[in-house]
Amino acid sequence: MPELPEVETVRRGLQKWAVGRLVTRVEVLGPRTVRRHRGGPADFVARVTGRRFEDACRRGKYLWLPLDDGSCLVAHLGMSGQFLAVSPELADQPHLRARFSFTDGPPELRFLDQRTFGGLLVDETVQGEQGGTVPASIAHIALDPMDPNFDRGGFYAVLRRRRTGIKRALLDQSLISGIGNIYADEALWRARMHYARGSDTLRRQEVERLLDAVIDVLQAAIAAGGTSFDALYVAVNGESGWFDRSLEVYGREGEPCSRCGAAIRREAFMNRSSYRCPRCQRTPRQPRW
DNA sequence: CACACAGCCTGCTGGC
DNA sequence: TGCCAGCAGGCTGTGT
Known part of the structure; x- marks a missing residue:
């Protein structure tokens, strides 16, 4: 259900609620959400903890947040993935899959996913054939139709x-x-x-x-x-x-x-x-x- | 290489 | 009331 417009709406939310913030703690609830991360859950947590989200980017239905060490956090919402910026006081929702806490306090960022088609991974950034820098795992995705460089x-x-x-x-x-x-x-x-x-x-x-x-x-x-x-x-x-x-x-x-x-x-x-x-x-x- | 599709997954709905 | 088939569908892996 999340297609380009919905993912763009989420990207704008991440721009506002995540970019510029330094991650103090990462929690992954259940390994399936990071199944596409090569190193597994522990490695995922280690690679994001202590990093700063520098930007919020999107190509097609993929999102990624460049980190301050040159890598990036890649997210796909699948059918039912959501990012929510909420108070840590709020009780854990059903289908909560990951939580990010920051040095500047609340709100924390949560990733929820009922049908678990979505996922998170940390990836390296590469120069895309079609222009711009993109996570290696999505280099095969075409440009958006409204991209000025769309051929x-x-x-x-x-x-x-x-x-x-x-x-x-x-x-x-x-x-x-x-x-x-x-x-x-x-x-x-x-x-x-x-x-x-x-x-x-x-x-x-x-x-x-x-x-x-x-x-x-x-x-x-x-x-x-x-x-x-x-x-x-x-x-x-x-x-x-x-x-x-x-x-x-x-x-x-x-x-x-x-x-x-x-x-x-x-x-x-x-x-x-x-x-x-x-x-x-x-x-x-x-x-x- | 080009193309098509099963399988992954959970919650809701409708039929019996 | 309860059970279960069917449906929703993006992407990866695999088969032709």
Whole structure:
């Protein structure tokens, strides 16, 4: 559920609540959260304790906090990860996975994760092929679509070369980053494109239209503080976003399309649900499912 | 190399 | 009421 806009909202919260602070104590509750950290829980704790968070960065759905020794703390929220800045007095929540305390006192920073698809690790920083410095573990993730260095021509070329459906391509984080099931459906609706449209049949102009739609919906969602269906996704200060009220197709099966009035359909695709307007987003002649 | 998908995980919902 | 299947879904690993 956390896609680019939700992760960006969390990044801004970390900027405010974590950056500049010196870590005095790290607690990891349960090893699964740091399963992608090579050295295991004890090594993770040792590498973060005594370090200062110098910045809060994001690429796609990944977050990282550069540390003052050149390494960085990488975080992925998975399905249900949250960072919360709270008083140490507050009783431990269910699904609390990690806690960071600071030299300047409260609030402490907590990482919660119900479904445990998320995780934390300490990583080295490398020069990314696509520009900028990034954690080594996410060097394979493409730039955000709104990044000034995002290569639209290169993206188009890859789509033409591949033989897959356009939604699969949008969800491939090595091609374009930050898009998940919700915003893929929303962008395709805005671009009036069916999710099974063959990527190799797209014209350059259609790809431009689609990328414009992707950026529009992501930026509108960021402005709204992200999409919250329930308490599972909240910002670092605990507030909910309200973009769910702006969703045009996702979760709106049976409701009328705001453009043409046709009933929105939900269809099983890629072992999940896809929502589309059957009139604005016609099934292509040669669909690639 | 390109592509597709099972598996990981927990809590909620709906059917019986 | 209680049980359980189904669903939510990002990413990694693995198979074709």
